[in-house]
Amino acid sequence: MRASQSRQKSYADQRQKPLEFVVGDHVFLRVTLTTGVGRAIRARKLSLRYLGPYQILRRIRPIAYKITMLPKLANLHPMFHVSQLRKYVPDPSHVLEAEDVQIRGDLSVEVQPVRVEDSQTKQPQGETVRLVKVI
Structure with a gap:
């Protein structure tokens, strides 16, 4: 039994990457019902899995981080476990330019x-x- 547990632990240790962020990094927030984020935005079948960046x-600790929150998520506590965060890699193609629209x-x-x-x-x-059909 111990040999089997040891083998399983070694497999898990090889695949597990320790996530650490520094102040100023940008992260995505995972939307799940257990974190309360899903309840705050009404998680549905086709809703987003991550919010952010x-x-x-x-x-706070190596496993707990405080992040900035949008006003619509103000009812949530701003501290999250590292498992609920995903690193955001900045890309210039992610920036969308807003058109000048007259409403x-x-x-x-x-x-x-x-x-x-x-x-x-x-x-x-x-x-x-x-x-x-008009373009």
């Missing part, structure tokens, strides 16, 4: 079409309906 404010008073947006891709005419139940 968030910045680490303070290292009307009725919260609608005017979008100019680029070109007409395809046009069809259908006649369901005796009515003539023209379908236009």
Whole structure:
């Protein structure tokens, strides 16, 4: 029994990487029901598995970190176990530029079409309906 446990421990030790972060690193936060994050944002079948990236404010212990939180997650405690965090590797392609969009008073947006891709005419139940695919 001891030989089997020793072998299992050696396999686990080879695959396990110690995660450590420093203040200022960015991490993703795992969304699970056990951490309370899932309950705060209503975790569903197709919801995100990770939120973030968030910045680490303070290292409490090698296994506990305090991170910055969004206002919508203000009801959660800001300290998390290292198992709930995942390292964020910065990539310039992750930065999205926001377009200058003018929003009307009725919260609608005017979008100019680029070109007409395809046009069809259908006649369901005796009515003539023209379908236009616009890019």
